[in-house]
Amino acid sequence: MISKEAVKRGYNRGNYVVGAPTQPHYAASIETIGSEAYFQADVVVVPEAVVAELEAAADQVVTDAASVVEGTRDWWAGTMIGETAGTPATPDAVIVKVSTTEQVQAVMRIADANDLPVTVSAGRSNVTGAALPVRGGIVLDVCELNRFVSFDEESQIVEVEAGMFGDVFEELIQSEYGMTMGHWPSSYGISTVGGWVACRGAGQLSTRYGKIEDMVYGMDVVLADGSLITVGESARAAVGPDLLQLVIGSEGTLGVITTIRFKLHRLPAYGRAIAYGFPTFAAGLEACRQIMQQGANPAALRLYDNLESGVQFDLPEQNVLLVADEGTQELVDAGLAISERICAETGVKLDDEAIFERWLDTRYLTGKSAEGFTRSPGFVADTLEMIGRWRDLPAIYDEVVAAINAVPGTLAGSAHQSHAYVDGACLYFSLRGDVEVDRRAEWYRAAWDAANAVILKHDATLSHHHGVGLLxxxxxxxxxxxxxxxxxxxxxxxxxxxxxxxxxxxxxx
Ligand SMILES: Cc1cc2nc3c(=O)[nH]c(=O)nc-3n(C[C@H](O)[C@H](O)[C@H](O)COP(=O)(O)OP(=O)(O)OC[C@H]3O[C@@H](n4cnc5c(N)ncnc54)[C@H](O)[C@@H]3O)c2cc1C
Known part of the structure; x- marks a missing residue:
């Protein structure tokens, strides 16, 4: 029902490009495009003769600087800071567009023979600079490598090419086969299935369906020398270390993912939610821990701190916990009964339906971390998602918010708990600053340094799903x-x- 609602209501109220990359919000405010690169050094130039070889091997090669700037721009705040100051992130590269695995292999062989770097690029919705060609060379655009291959109904395994966009994919499997993958990142309309795998992403219903690494059955990968390997291909295995998992999350550094087999789920018709308010974020976290450790496994378990409860639900006095589930009615009702009993111990019951409806209606709007703040020229908003043990999370929450807030220029740090497990959870911090325009990069790095110092001190993990990139x-x-x-x-x-x-x-x- 939650998965069905996503398709029914559409992504970002329809305000995005279907089946191709969507430019980030800040693109509209770029006034000048200078020639100095913000993120490139020691650039490898593709010789003209090699451009001709690439043209013969691929569908299209884009070489003009303006198109390369636009065609490599991503959604990272770091890129925004450079580009809105007139320094394009990566103007020096050639974009090579491919639509078959054989073309990917041919491009890799040309790159290998000519000593050229290759950066795979898909939806460019990453928020870490992961797809920026920092050494120039070839940008391998896989968005047209996007065919639906097959569906094995008995095993519930679908085969799809890596460049298919998430909304196109889900609409197809829902309407044709009555299935869902259960992977619902807040970027599902602007990112590709291959990008999900390459970044080790997570969707909003990951507590029930798992992260992307739980959903891949197998895949085909082109290596740096142009050879093709297949990894995975079984429900579980004991044939040495798992090569599939080695590639998942490799962010285009180990190979080019071309075709993926995913495990699907039957599309649920039933779903509902409960909502409770907690006096402190720590009390809400404790309820989440109990819910997970007592065996309830709701599709979404999201706890918002005061600031975010105010912005999202007009409840600034509360730390709002939404427990939402979908699936077979008996399972959903049992899980929510366990959750309700736990929440009632320390929380106050809120208007379930109103909060559920508000969440369903707004969860796929882009730019949520900036909500409630004025976008002045010196404004920067970003998000930092990490994962730690339940034991450490209350302290990590307090200390990260305090560390971000202590950086001069910060407007506010806040967080919600977005993905939960038996042993720990992901805290999703939002950070906003407002400084002089030419001090934005300094503020940005200081805020990230401060937050990450806390995360490292607690031996927690830097990222739960956005990945590493340059950031x-x-x-x-x-x-x-x-x-x-x-x-x-x-x-x-x-x-x-x-x-x-x-x-x-x-x-x-
Ligand atoms: C508004 C917004 C909300 C977001 N919400 C979420 C969220 O809820 N969950 C989440 O996980 N992420 C989220 N993200 C981050 C982003 O959408 C994901 O990281 C996504 O998986 C990137 O996919 P993409 O197709 O856009 O890849 P790109 O940005 O084009 O590439 C990302 C990285 O993957 C590599 N790559 C891409 N395709 C391939 C391939 N076929 N083979 C090898 N390497 C490849 C690239 O080289 C690069 O390193 C959000 C981003 C935005 C802007």
Whole structure:
């Protein structure tokens, strides 16, 4: 029912481009496009003869700087800061558009033969700079690699090419087969199924359906030398370490995902929600912990702090918890009965229907972290999602909000708990600042440094679903410790010439 409602109500009230990348909000306020690049150094230029080879191998090659600027722009606040100051993020590259796996292989072989970096690009909805070609070279645009391949009804496994956009995919499986994947990121209309996998994303109903890494059955991946491998392909396995999971979340640094097999679920007709208010965020977190650990598994378990409860539900005195579920009626009712008993111990009952309806109606509007604030020229809003143990989350919440608020120029930090598990949960922080226009980058990095210092101190994990890109690169070595050298070794083994998306995940550019 919640999955059905998403398709019925549409993404961002229909205000986006269907089946192709949507430009971010800030694009409309870019006044000048200078020639100096904000995020490129040591650029590798694609020689004209190689452009001709690429033209023969692919559907289209885009070389003019204005189109490259527009065609590499993403939704990251860091890119916004550069581009609205007249410094385009990555003007030096050629965009190569492909629509078949064979073309992807051919482009990788050309890149390999000519020492060229390749950065895969899809919906460009990432909020970390992950698809920016920081060394120039080739941007491999896979948005036209977007066919629906097949559906195995008995096993509930669907096969689809990586560049299909999420809304197109869900509409198709709902209307043709009465199925849902249950993956509902707040960007589902502006991102691709391959981008979901490459970033290890999460949807709003992940508590019931899992994260994207739980939904992939198998996939085909083109490696840096142009060879094609298939990974996964079983419900579970004991054939050594899981190569499928190695590629999921690799953000285009280990291979190009071309075709994916996903596990589907039957589209539920039944769903409902309850809502409670808690005196403190910590009390709400405790209710969430109990719900998860007592075995209820609602599709969505979302707890908003005072600030966000005020903006989202006009309830600034409360920390609002929405427990929403869909599925077979007996299961949904049982899970919500457990949740209701737990919530009633320390919370106050709110108007379930009004809060559920408000959430259903507004959850796919873009730009939510800026809501309630004035977008002046020096305004910057961003979101930081992390995951930690239940034991540590109340302290992490208090300390991260305090750390963000202590950075001069901050307007407000806030958070909601967005995804929950038996052992911990994801806190989704929003940070907003307003400073002189040319101090935005400084404020931005100071706020991220302050928040991440708290996360690292608690041995929590830097990101739950947005990924690393350029944004979190500076914190990766400390976060992974000695494990970071293992990541480096894996990269060196699979991509010894560092062709694929150099400079991301904290790896060398
Ligand atoms: C308003 C908004 C809300 C968002 N909400 C969520 C959310 O709820 N949950 C969530 O998880 N994310 C969310 N995001 C972040 C973003 O939408 C996701 O990271 C998404 O998965 C990116 O997909 P994309 O197709 O846009 O990929 P891109 O941005 O084009 O690329 C992202 C990365 O994946 C790599 N990549 C893309 N396709 C492939 C491929 N086929 N093979 C190999 N590498 C590839 C790129 O090289 C790059 O490193 C949100 C973003 C916005 C702007």
């Amino acid at each position: 979190r690169a500076p914190y990766m070595a400390e976060s992974l410790g000695a494990g970071f050298e293992v990541l480096r070794a894996v990269k060196a083994a699979l991509d010894p010439k560092n062709r694929l998306n150099p400079g991301k995940l904290g790896l060398d550019a």
